Amino acid sequence: MLDVADxxxxxxxxxxxxxxxxxxxxxxxxxxxxxxxxxADQDSPPFPKSLRDGYAVRSADxxxxxxxxxxxxxxxxxxxxxxxxxPGECARIFTGAPMPDxxxxxxxxxxxxxxxxxxxxxxxxxxxxxxxxxxRGTEMRAxxxxxxxxxxxxxxxxxxxxxxxxxxxxxxxxxxVFVLPTGNELVEPGHPLKPGQIRNSxxxxxxxxxxxxxGVATHRGIGPDTLPELLKLVGDxxxxxxxxxxxxxxxxxxxxxxxxxxxxxxxxTHVRQVRMKPGKPLLFGTRGGTLVFGLPGNPVSAAxxxxxxxxxxxxxxxxxxxxxxxxxxxxxxxxxxxxxxRPTYRPAKLEVGPTGYAxxxxxxHGAPDLRGLAAADALLVLPAGEARLDPGSLAQVVLIx
Ligand code: AMP
Ligand code: MG
Numbered sequence: 028m029l030d031v032a033d034x035x036x037x038x039x040x041x042x043x044x045x046x047x048x049x050x051x052x053x054x055x056x057x058x059x060x061x062x063x064x065x066x067a068d069q070d071s072p073p074f075p076k077s078l079r080d081g082y083a084v085r086s087a088d089x090x091x092x093x094x095x096x097x098x099x100x101x102x103x104x105x106x107x108x109x110x111x112x113x114p115g116e117c118a119r120i121f122t123g124a125p126m127p128d129x130x131x132x133x134x135x136x137x138x139x140x141x142x143x144x145x146x147x148x149x150x151x152x153x154x155x156x157x158x159x160x161x162x163r164g165t166e167m168r169a170x171x172x173x174x175x176x177x178x179x180x181x182x183x184x185x186x187x188x189x190x191x192x193x194x195x196x197x198x199x200x201x202x203x204v205f206v207l208p209t210g211n212e213l214v215e216p217g218h219p220l221k222p223g224q225i226r227n228s229x230x231x232x233x234x235x236x237x238x239x240x241x242g243v244a245t246h247r248g249i250g251p252d253t254l255p256e257l258l259k260l261v262g263d264x265x266x267x268x269x270x271x272x273x274x275x276x277x278x279x280x281x282x283x284x285x286x287x288x289x290x291x292x293x294x295x296t297h298v299r300q301v302r303m304k305p306g307k308p309l310l311f312g313t314r315g316g317t318l319v320f321g322l323p324g325n326p327v328s329a330a331x332x333x334x335x336x337x338x339x340x341x342x343x344x345x346x347x348x349x350x351x352x353x354x355x356x357x358x359x360x361x362x363x364x365x366x367x368x369r370p371t372y373r374p375a376k377l378e379v380g381p382t383g384y385a386x387x388x389x390x391x392h393g394a395p396d397l398r399g400l401a402a403a404d405a406l407l408v409l410p411a412g413e414a415r416l417d418p419g420s421l422a423q424v425v426l427i428x
Pocket of ligand 2: 283
């Protein structure tokens, strides 16, 4: 049985970023990853511009208090100034407007008074050169790498690309993930339960985890615990997807048919069982370019395996240089006393206190207790053995939001 870190290494050793292609930019590209550096084709701002509504002045003219200047022109945003500011003159200017020649500073409207006869009195006697001016090229210079290959598109990055005039960029595609929950006892939500049945929580949960991790999930119903049907269902999907997530049926029971099905279909198994709780039955294999995860059926086991193993794989496929998961060390908000035979990943919630973040375990009754995970945004990692921890003692925490 592999440790969590070794299992993750086995998986990631077999994952490469998906081949990038030209993609349209827009909110749909949020979170996707640039495959090439993006350079500025010109300075930004392309001209020195005013940061305030006020007056464009020659700073040297304003060294004495209450200096009066003649207003000889007006420049609004979007207009090209045609008249230079000569000594003793100024130009009415507005935020975003290009600075006229001759002027080297802006005095805010609030620091002026009308002086009659087309003049203005400058009440600010400490006007510095460059004041309230966003100099040409402050944000970027032509040729600068503004966003590097491997950068994920945040809303601000999408704004920067729009600022460069781009409508397309070379992006890694979002991984396609087929989600197949299995189990004869499962019924889709919206349908009544017969005795012995339970509803399919894993399908909707995993599809949402895929989406949160930047993938595109497809989910076409439930697989039964019968060999021929499962063979056909899995076989039909293996080639048309980047990742296949089969949930349930991966353990060692009589009705756990997934390992046999995958073997029959020529999937090479690289990970079978991981020393962790929940999630021990995890299976990982590959066929051609398709990654196959067999996730345990208990919903919290499936969710934890997703965060620890599937999400990092999806991040690599999507081109992220850092696969994660993000692990931090935080103080406990309450004591813990429990013994575990394997490293345990427990639903927990981050809290913001006066001295920073702390982590509080959620009430939780084990692998089938999905309710205990629903309000969690972290997994508290407890090493194998006896854990007796006082509030404030430091613990490892995997962030899952
Ligand atoms: P298995 O891994 O198939 O042995 O399933 C382990 C446990 O998880 C059993 O109690 C199943 O009924 C339950 N389970 C399996 N699949 C799902 C699912 N999609 N949603 C909710 N519970 C499930
Ligand atoms: Mg089952």
